[in-house]
Amino acid sequence: MTEPVVVARGITRRFGPKTAVDTVDLRIERGQIYGFLGPNGSGKTTLMRMLTGILRPSEGEALVLGVRLPGNAEPLKQQIGYMTQTFSHYRDMTVLENLRFCADIYGLTARERRARLDELLQIHDLTEQAHQMAGSLSGGQRQRLALAAAVLHRPRLLFLDEPTSAVDPESRRAFWEQLFDLVDDGASIIVSTHFMDEAERCHRIAILDHGRKRADGPPPRLMRDLDANVVEVEGGNLRLFKRDLDGRPGIMSTAQIGERLRVLVEKSIGDPAAHVRKAGKLALNVRCEVVRPNLEDVFVSATRRAVREGAA
Amino acid sequence: MTSLRRIWAILRKELVQLRRDRTTAALILMIPQIQLILFGYAINTNVRHIPVAVVDQSRTGLSRALIQMVEATQVVDVTLRLPTVQEARRAVRASRVRAVLILPPDLDARVARSPAANMGQPDSTEFASARPVGQWIVDASDTMVAGAIKGLRLMPLAELFRQPPNRQVPTCEVALFSNPEQRTEVNVVPGLVGIILTMTMIMFTSAAIVRERERGNMEMLINTPVRPIELMLGKIVPYMGIGLVQMAIILSLGHVLFNVPVAGSLWVLLAITLLFILASLSLGLVFSTFAKSQLQAMQLTVFVLLPSILLSGFMFPYDGMPKPAQWIANVLPATHLMTMIRGVVLRDAWIEDLAGGMIWMGGFAALGLLVATLRFRKRLD
Numbered sequence: 001m002t003e004p005v006v007v008a009r010g011i012t013r014r015f016g017p018k019t020a021v022d023t024v025d026l027r028i029e030r031g032q033i034y035g036f037l038g039p040n041g042s043g044k045t046t047l048m049r050m051l052t053g054i055l056r057p058s059e060g061e062a063l064v065l066g067v068r069l070p071g072n073a074e075p076l077k078q079q080i081g082y083m084t085q086t087f088s089h090y091r092d093m094t095v096l097e098n099l100r101f102c103a104d105i106y107g108l109t110a111r112e113r114r115a116r117l118d119e120l121l122q123i124h125d126l127t128e129q130a131h132q133m134a135g136s137l138s139g140g141q142r143q144r145l146a147l148a149a150a151v152l153h154r155p156r157l158l159f160l161d162e163p164t165s166a167v168d169p170e171s172r173r174a175f176w177e178q179l180f181d182l183v184d185d186g187a188s189i190i191v192s193t194h195f196m197d198e199a200e201r202c203h204r205i206a207i208l209d210h211g212r213k214r215a216d217g218p219p220p221r222l223m224r225d226l227d228a229n230v231v232e233v234e235g236g237n238l239r240l241f242k243r244d245l246d247g248r249p250g251i252m253s254t255a256q257i258g259e260r261l262r263v264l265v266e267k268s269i270g271d272p273a274a275h276v277r278k279a280g281k282l283a284l285n286v287r288c289e290v291v292r293p294n295l296e297d298v299f300v301s302a303t304r305r306a307v308r309e310g311a312a
Numbered sequence: 313m314t315s316l317r318r319i320w321a322i323l324r325k326e327l328v329q330l331r332r333d334r335t336t337a338a339l340i341l342m343i344p345q346i347q348l349i350l351f352g353y354a355i356n357t358n359v360r361h362i363p364v365a366v367v368d369q370s371r372t373g374l375s376r377a378l379i380q381m382v383e384a385t386q387v388v389d390v391t392l393r394l395p396t397v398q399e400a401r402r403a404v405r406a407s408r409v410r411a412v413l414i415l416p417p418d419l420d421a422r423v424a425r426s427p428a429a430n431m432g433q434p435d436s437t438e439f440a441s442a443r444p445v446g447q448w449i450v451d452a453s454d455t456m457v458a459g460a461i462k463g464l465r466l467m468p469l470a471e472l473f474r475q476p477p478n479r480q481v482p483t484c485e486v487a488l489f490s491n492p493e494q495r496t497e498v499n500v501v502p503g504l505v506g507i508i509l510t511m512t513m514i515m516f517t518s519a520a521i522v523r524e525r526e527r528g529n530m531e532m533l534i535n536t537p538v539r540p541i542e543l544m545l546g547k548i549v550p551y552m553g554i555g556l557v558q559m560a561i562i563l564s565l566g567h568v569l570f571n572v573p574v575a576g577s578l579w580v581l582l583a584i585t586l587l588f589i590l591a592s593l594s595l596g597l598v599f600s601t602f603a604k605s606q607l608q609a610m611q612l613t614v615f616v617l618l619p620s621i622l623l624s625g626f627m628f629p630y631d632g633m634p635k636p637a638q639w640i641a642n643v644l645p646a647t648h649l650m651t652m653i654r655g656v657v658l659r660d661a662w663i664e665d666l667a668g669g670m671i672w673m674g675g676f677a678a679l680g681l682l683v684a685t686l687r688f689r690k691r692l693d
Contacts, residue, residue, distance in 0.1 A: 054534050073690075074500050088532035090325065092332045097325075104321030105536045149532075257428040 002030050003066070005157050005188045006051060010060035013046050020046040022211040023060065028190065028204075031183055036192040037199040037299065038208030045085060047208070048159050051190070052082050062168035065157055074232070078106065081150035086160040087142050091135030095126050095145055098134055099152065106153035116152060124148040124178070140171035151182060157183065162190040164198060176201055196295045207302045214302035219295055226293040228252055228301050229272035233261040238287040244280045253281060253300050264297055264304075318538050319367065322546025326520075330550065340554055344508050344561045349502055349558035352570050356496045359460040365409040367400045370419035376387035377472055378423075378446070382413060385467070387460050397449075404451050411450040412575045416611045426469060446468065476661050491660045501566035502657040503626040505559050506588065506649040511613070513555055513589055517596030518609035520547045521688065526606060534690040548593045548681075556582070563657070575657035580663050584652045587673040591645040594680025599688040620646035645673055 006028035013021040021043040028034045036044040049055035051064050053073020062069045068077045089098045099120060104114040121127045124144040129137060134145060143163060150158060160179075163170045176198070180188055191202065199219065200206050205214040215222060233241060238261045242254045245263060252264035265272040273288040280286065332336060368375050371428045383390055392409055394400045400412040416422065422445045448465075452458035491498040521543075524554040533543070563581075574581065595616065603609035621627060623637060625644040628640065641647040648669040655661030661668075 052529070052535055055693055056691065074537065080535070082532070082535040084531045085526050086530075088528050088530075090328055090329065090529060091463075091527070093325070097328055101325050102326075105538050105539070107317060109428065165381055190689050212393070216336060 004029050005254055006034075006064050006190070008051070008060065008062040011047070011050060011057045011062055011240045012203065013043075013050055013055065014058045019211050021057075023048065024206075024211075024213045026062075026207075026213070026216075028188065030185065030188050032203040033179060033189045033191060033199065033201070034132065035199045035202030035205035036208055037193075037194070037196075037205050037295075038195055041210075042208040043211040044208055045161055046211075047163050048190065048192060051157055052076070052080060065155075079156045081153070081155035081158045082275065083146045083150040083158070083163055084158045085165070087146060089134050089145060089149060092133065094131050094133055095121075095137070099149060102149045102152050102256045105297065106308060108153065119150040120152060125174075139166040140168060143167050143175065147178065151187070154185075154187075156187060156189055158189045159188065162192050162194070164193070164195070172198070194301065200289045200295050207299055209303040215298065218300075223293045223295060224275040226298050227263045227267045228293070228297065229267060230267070230291050230293045230297050231265055231272050231276045232289050232291045233263060233276060233280075234259060234278070234287045234289075241280045241286065245276065248279045252276055252304055255300075262297070264301060315539070315542060318542045319381070319546045319549070322538070322543055323549050324498075326547060326550045331526070340512065341561065342556045342559065342622060343512065344504075345565060347508060348501065348504055349567050349569065351500055352497050352566065355500050357456065358494065358496065359456050360386050361392040362388045362411065362457055362460060363398050364388040364411045364413060365394050365403050367391050367394050367397055367412060367414045370415050372420055374420050374423060374472065375415045378415065378419070378469075379413070380469060381467070381469075382464065385464065387464060388413075401449065404449065406682050410454075410457050410503075411448055412449045414449065416446065419692045423469060423472065428514065436638045450474065478648075495570075497566075497570040498572050498658060500626075501570055501572040502653045503624075504566075504652055505562050505585070505653055506624065506646045507617075507621055507626055508562060509555050509560055509585070509589060510592055510646050511617050512558060513551060513592035514553045514596040514599070514608070514616055515613045517593045518603060518613050519606050520597065521600035522603050522606050522609050525604075531692070534604060534692070540688040540690065541681075543688070544594075544597055544681060544685050547597065548590070551593055552586065554588050555592075556585065559585045572657065574657050576660040577662070580661070580666070581656050583654070584649065584656065584666060584670060585675075587670055587677065588645055588649040590677035591673045591680065594677045595645070597684035597685070598680050601684050607627070620644050622683035623647065625650040645676055648673055 004027050006026055008024060008026040010023045010025065013018065017250060024043075024047060026187075030176050032221070038044050041190065042297050046055065050057050050069065051062055051253060053064070053067075053069050053076055056070045064076060067073065086116045090101070093101070096117065099117050100113065103117065108116060121130055124147060126144055126148065129139050129141055129145075134142065137145065141176060143166070143268050147163070149167075157218060164175055167175065179191070191198075193199055204216065204217065205222070207214045216223075234301075238259075239257055242256060242261055243260075245251050245254050250269045254263050254264075265275055269275045273290050276288045277286065314641055355479060366379055368379065382388060387564075388411065388453060390413075394403060394412075397414060400409075402413070403409050405411060425443070426445050448461055450458050450461050473510055488494065489607070524533060559581075563572075563574060567574070599609055599612040619640065623632070623633065623641040624644055625641070626646070630641060630647065630650070633641065652661070652666045652669045655666060
């Protein structure tokens with residue numbers, strides 16, 4: 001068993017009266033893609049910034065690649081790569097100039113640099129754009145440039161802050177292929193996202209909400225261990241049916257997805273499908289069926305429980 | 313050494329960005345030229361052609377000759393002739409003229425008795441002969457205008473009677489060094505190097521760190537292994553070259569257009585200008601660590617620029633200022649440069665004459681760099 005790349009204990013960050021990250025514990029193993037899943041404002045970026053050492057935790061501490069934080073984060077810089085949420089390379093420089101700049105900052109020798117830049121342009125499909133201004137690139141190209149720059153010095157740990165928010169689905173697929181290649185080469189990756197499908201690709205995820213970690217584990221296990229049943233309702237007037245269900249005992253949440261209504265029912269209810277049918281007064285010709293939970297159900301359940309605990 | 317490579321990376325990045333920013337690059341070259349031409353011709357402390365009015369109450373041949381003599385000095389231009397003193401005062405209030413010459417009705421009698429006419433030597437304590445010939449009413453709010461007209465007070469009158477002017481024996485002989493023709497340009501051109509460099513150098517670096525922040529590049533930069541001192545040096549060095557180019561433009565144009573040759577050694581000139589550039593750049597970097605936006609950086613630049621123009625000795629003599637103002641002026645790198653660059657360009661001052669100022673500027677630059685480096689944190693909080 002190798003040493004984990006990140007261990008955090010009770011890490012907390014307050015901005016004035018607001019607590020952005022609240023006593024989060026983390027353990028991230030080597031060679032994994034670890035996802036922070038959460039809505040905007042859930043503390044993903046703050047948590048990531050604390051782990052790269054550019055933000056001091058208000059409380060708690062972390063051990064990142066053996067470097068203790070808070071503390072001198074400089075020894076960490078050469079070993080980590082960081083891809084910021086908004087494009088942070090120079091828009092008035094070309095792709096190649098930006099990559100050269102990073103190569104020099106990370107101390108690559110002239111010979112290493114030439115070989116590495118050629119390789120990166122090829123891997124990240126930027127050869128044609130090499131002499132194009134970074135500011136004039138498309139969203140997908142910009143993201144590829146940012147990833148290329150972040151991995152240029154072969155970091156052991158890569159931080160990606162919502163890397164695919166401004167990217168089309170096809171580019172996103174290609175992007176994730178790159179990530180798995182990097183993991184295959186021995187890197188560990190921490191990625192934040194608010195996309196369920198993206199979170200599902202991670203080896204492990206932590207669900208963040210209002211600065212707290214609500215759940216963590218591999219996505220399949222989280223789905224399997226969901227302490228709720230999922231019932232899908234089809235047919236009838238779904239908007240009316242949803243209004244009937246909301247607030248009923250045993251019903252955790254309802255959400256319409258196209259022609260279907262997805263209902264989370266508490267685990268304690270014996271026959272969830274029958275419970276849903278009975279709960280809806282106007283349910284005449286609806287079909288109720290227990291289905292396999294997905295990650296969104298896990299997310300809803302995890303964040304809902306927190307709301308209830310908070311109210312209690 | 314990796315450290316040098318990183319400085320070089322920052323430096324080259326700055327140059328690439330500057331090259332892409334065509335307008336800024338053009339301004340770097342145009343501003344010194346335009347300002348030199350403008351100020352070289354415009355600033356003149358030898359006041360001439362002041363518009364004045366004349367109230368001639370005597371209306372004799374003598375009074376007309378006297379007015380012609382006054383005009384012949386070129387200090388004043390008679391633009392208005394008014395019948396009464398009241399109207400003349402109104403003209404001064406309305407700033408149609410700066411001064412009024414009043415020639416009284418008994419002008420001829422006064423001239424005849426005046427010692428200035430050199431007609432014998434009446435007793436100057438005698439009331440009748442001690443009376444002046446005419447009177448100037450001056451709007452003295454501008455001390456330079458007032459001073460120029462005061463200079464007409466003792467105008468000799470002997471010429472009125474086609475006699476050689478009264479030869480006065482001076483108490484002391486005055487030998488004018490450095491600028492015997494008393495041309496203002498000679499003082500302005502070297503001084504302009506200090507003003508333009510203060511402006512461009514502080515402005516460039518005061519925006520340097522802020523710009524990275526505003527354009528969103530800072531988060532990427534602070535996640536790299538770059539050290540604050542490397543970042544600071546990488547941002548200073550390219551502008552040192554630019555500062556030297558600007559100095560060369562000003563002094564060579566000053567030589568060609570205004571005939572202000574460089575008397576001293578070019579090496580000494582290079583040394584003091586470089587030190588001044590370094591001091592200004594590091595001051596800009598300190599500002600850059602304070603300012604949250606480029607607008608704030610600009611305000612801080614102007615905050616230093618104005619005293620650098622008004623207190624440094626560029627416009628008004630340093631020695632005439634009260635002591636506290638001199639202390640403040642002494643903090644500004646521009647004050648030291650004014651003395652030193654005028655020394656080198658006009659008086660062939662040698663390096664040992666300038667040692668004090670050079671040490672001070674070097675210390676200022678080092679301190680600024682240190683403060684900027686210490687204040688720059690590779691953190692967001």
